[in-house]
Amino acid sequence: xxxxxxxxxxxxxxxxxxxxxxxxxxxxxxxxxxxxxxxxxxxxxxxxxxxxxxxxxxxxxxxxxxxxxxxxxxxxxxxxxxxxxxxxxxxxxxxxxxxxxxxxxxxxxxxxxxxxxxxxxx
Amino acid sequence: xxxxxxxxxxxxxxxxxxxxxxxxxxxxxxxxxxxxxxxxxxxxxxxxxxxxxxxxxxxxxxxxxxxxxxxxxxxxxxxxxxxxxxxxxxxxxxxxxxxxxxxxxxxxxxxxxxxxxxxxxx
Ligand code: FES
Numbered sequence: 001x002x003x004x005x006x007x008x009x010x011x012x013x014x015x016x017x018x019x020x021x022x023x024x025x026x027x028x029x030x031x032x033x034x035x036x037x038x039x040x041x042x043x044x045x046x047x048x049x050x051x052x053x054x055x056x057x058x059x060x061x062x063x064x065x066x067x068x069x070x071x072x073x074x075x076x077x078x079x080x081x082x083x084x085x086x087x088x089x090x091x092x093x094x095x096x097x098x099x100x101x102x103x104x105x106x107x108x109x110x111x112x113x114x115x116x117x118x119x120x121x122x
Numbered sequence: 123x124x125x126x127x128x129x130x131x132x133x134x135x136x137x138x139x140x141x142x143x144x145x146x147x148x149x150x151x152x153x154x155x156x157x158x159x160x161x162x163x164x165x166x167x168x169x170x171x172x173x174x175x176x177x178x179x180x181x182x183x184x185x186x187x188x189x190x191x192x193x194x195x196x197x198x199x200x201x202x203x204x205x206x207x208x209x210x211x212x213x214x215x216x217x218x219x220x221x222x223x224x225x226x227x228x229x230x231x232x233x234x235x236x237x238x239x240x241x242x243x244x
Binding site for chain 1: 123124132155156157158178179180181182183184219221222
C-alpha cells in the first residue's frame with residue numbers, strides 16, 4: 001500500500017520538531033480528518049530558508065509528506081519554495097494511495113502559511 | 123481540541139514498537155482513512171498478556187488510544203482484555219473530538235484481532 005520512500009520518511013522523519021524564535025510559523029488544519037500541521041522556519045535576510053521543522057498530529061502520510069517537503073524547501077529562497085507543489089512532494093515519495101492525498105496537502109498548506117506569516121511580519 | 127492525556131500519550135507513546143516472536147499479532151485497517159494498526163502480544167500459558175506493543179501508520183489519536191489501550195490490557199488475562207471497550211479507552215484519555223473517534227477504534231479492533239490470532243493458534 002505504501003512505497004518504500006513513504007515508509008522511510010514515516011519511520012525516520014527528517015526535520016521533525018520545533019524551532020525556537022522562528023522567523024515564521026504556519027499552522028493549518030484538515031477539516032476532513034481534524035488533523036493539524038505546524039511548520040516553523042528560519043529565514044535569513046536574503047530570503048533563504050535556512051532551517052525548517054514541522055510538528056503534526058496527522059497520520060503517517062502527513063508525517064512522510066512533511067518530512068520530504070521540508071527537505072525540498074530547506075536552503076531554497078522563498079520564491080523557489082512557493083513553487084514546490086503538492087504533486088512534486090507526492091512524486092518525491094513515489095506516490096501515495098488516493099485516500100491519503102488529502103493528508104499530503106497539509107504540508108504544502110503549512111509551508112504557504114509560514115511564508116505568508118513571514119511576508120506579513122516583514 | 124485535545125486533552126492533556128491525549129497529548130501526553132501522543133508525544134510519549136507507551137509500548138510502541140514490535141515484539142520478536144510474538145504469541146499473537148493482529149493487523150487491522152481503517153477503510154475510511156487508509157490507516158493501519160498492528161498489535162503484538164506475548165501471552166503466557168495461563169492466558170496472561172505479559173507484553174504488548176503496537177505500530178501504526180495512523181494519526182495522533184490512533185497513537186494515543188493505542189498507547190493507553192496497551193496499558194489497559196498489559197498484565198490482564200485474555201478474558202479481561204476482551205472486556206476493554208473502546209469507550210473505556212476514550213474515557214481513560216478524558217475524551218476525544220468526535221471526528222477522531224473512528225481512529226480510536228483501530229486500537230480495540232487490533233487487540234481483538236491479536237486475541238483472535240492467539241485463539242486460532244492455540
Ligand atoms: S488522516 Fe489526517 S492527516 Fe492523514
